[in-house]
Amino acid sequence: MNSTIASNSVELFTDGNQTKTRIKPIVTLSEVYSNSVPNGNIGECLDDLEEHVRLSVSKNGWAPPASSAFSNARGSWFELIVAATAWNYRIDRGVPEYHIVKMPNIKTYDFRSVYLSETQEMLDTLEMVLEQHNCVSQVSSNPDLLIINHKNIKSLVDSNYKISDLSIENIHNINLLYNNLQGKCPWDSVLAGIGLTTSLRPDRRNQFIHEGNIFKSLYAHLKMRYWNNTMNFQYHLASNVKHNQADEIAFRAATTHSIVNVNLIPERAVDGLHSLIKTDDIYAMFDNIIK
Template sequence: MNLYESKSVEKIEGGPSNLRIKPIYALEEVFNNTLPTGPIKIILDNLEQHIRNAAKAKDLDQPSLAAFSNVRGLWFEIIISVYAWNYRINNGLSDCFIIKMPNMKTYDFRRIFDNLTLKMLDQLEGSLKNNDSKIRLIPSNPDMILVHQKGLISNADDLITNLSEKNVEKLTRLYHEINGRCEWSSIFAGIGLTTSMRPDRRLQLVYEGNILKSIFAHLSTRHWNNKVSFQYYGASSVKHSNADDEAFQTAATHTIVNVNSVPERAVDGIFSLQNTDDINKMLDEITRNNL
């Protein structure tokens, strides 16, 4: 394509740089006729290079490494989302949905619950505030949730074969279709995604697993049903180390304060997704263990 016509970068005025990255357009321009396959790092590098080439063609500043940090993370999430969408169709999991969630500033994932469960969570937060005005329930959205509930999403039987803007919008807006409709017991797993295994990112995944599992433990008590379990996993585009493995063995806090509880991990497993083939292998393991 003529990179001067690319929509993946646009000129802006008044900022530290004279351009803005448009990551969804980059996906469409590179993968309009196919899906990305192969080593994920190479896929992300090629998308980044497309942005750089477009900026050069338009005589704009070259984006900084920091500018690509969140963009590469978004690309990684969307690649997993499209593979997850096709996985459920190819494996006949018609009532299982693997849904990309936005960040907490955009949408509080608790809003996916039905009215009864949402009321219970509101009551929990209210009791915390009544006890101390400076105590709040502040969860962190999982990057993806896995839901098993019949009839949750309509028109969900067609494979996605490219990363057009329309298809990407469909994947990134699925959470709107489940707003206020999820039964608490239908959400069986969450996944935290990262393109880095920095120590602070490791701790964020442990925190997310802890708070999410505590929420589901509370709901289990309120519904008087201890047979429902929620699993939380981490997945990275880079290989994890022994230090990563040790960090993810951290106990889920709510399971070590009651002698009747069986201790469990905050993060039930960590996956290295270095190739697109690894995505289906991860989903095989998660669904096999939970469905």
């Protein structure tokens, strides 16, 4: 970790008549971890990144960013720490046929674009039919991570090397890995989605239950279209805070489609809840999902 170099982790911007301070999360990561990757207690890693920003603001004599800006930055840092650890997990565990892909906001890229065109057309047709009947749709966001198992994936993506730092280049490769998979993944090669969060507030719980419900309903539709009832898409949630009994009870919620069809066995919208306190916990989570 390197927090002694001159920092470009913050910048000024104009908001109406006010000049405010903006955090640059990727630059912050690249400065603090220019010679290493995050390791150990994840909360302490996030605290180090936040302190680096606060020191930069203080040295410049600028007003500190809003608390919401730090919350958003910590969320972005957490996602990249997990994604960077996932990159090296594949190499350390010797599973190069798997890719754990960080997904952007759905406004930037719809995760369904990784599927083969045939599957995309099926999902487009579903959306069109839903829209035609009572103007309904399946509204959701992207999972933060996708786990993909593709026998030809090594020829699609050059990522079979470990990363030793969070340089701008390495972060760029992590963030844009999904671009290499567009239109190339069979529907049953996408094994799981993972939601990442730094908060387990009740409203955040509901968001992830909704996402798991939507993703699994899409797969229920695809299983019917492909006449393949053995495919089991999983959706997991991971946070960097310890979950409690109330969290565990909330995430037992069933998918809607599985409780209205007598031919289906009820299934959970969220298959697993993982507390990622240390970077070793990230490895344990992927060991649990990739069995």
